Amino acid sequence: MHTMRQAIRWGDMDVLGHVNNTIYFRYMETGRIAFLEDLNGKFDAKGQGPVIVTAYCTFIKQLKYPGEIEVRTYAGAPGRSSFEVTHEISLVDGDGKAETVYAHGGGKVVWIDFQAEKSVALPERIRSQLPAVEA
Structure with missing residues (x-):
């Protein structure tokens, strides 16, 4: 699991006074x-690295400015060239805790050769840091 915090920016809101749905994808991307x-x-765009090929989000509660969020990122077991990531977005409360999930989502990350624009096997340095494949 990876955890990061960031401020909700005033510009993240839309005319309805809550964080716009597209911004949740930015929060997940940042995480x-x-x-x-x-x-x-x-990453070096001339070498190999990750691209995201699917993305989804379930919106549970509205986020509003001002505030701080915590994005928790979890990785799934690796395939040949890909793995799933999931995210939880929580609002940090006055006590500094981020227990209530406001949105969750995820996507599929594929490792590619940027020049060839084709998938390649996950490097061992990445694979070794991901959860083991369940039998």
């Missing part, structure tokens, strides 16, 4: 990239 950079370091 996913931080998680992947912790695993791999910075």
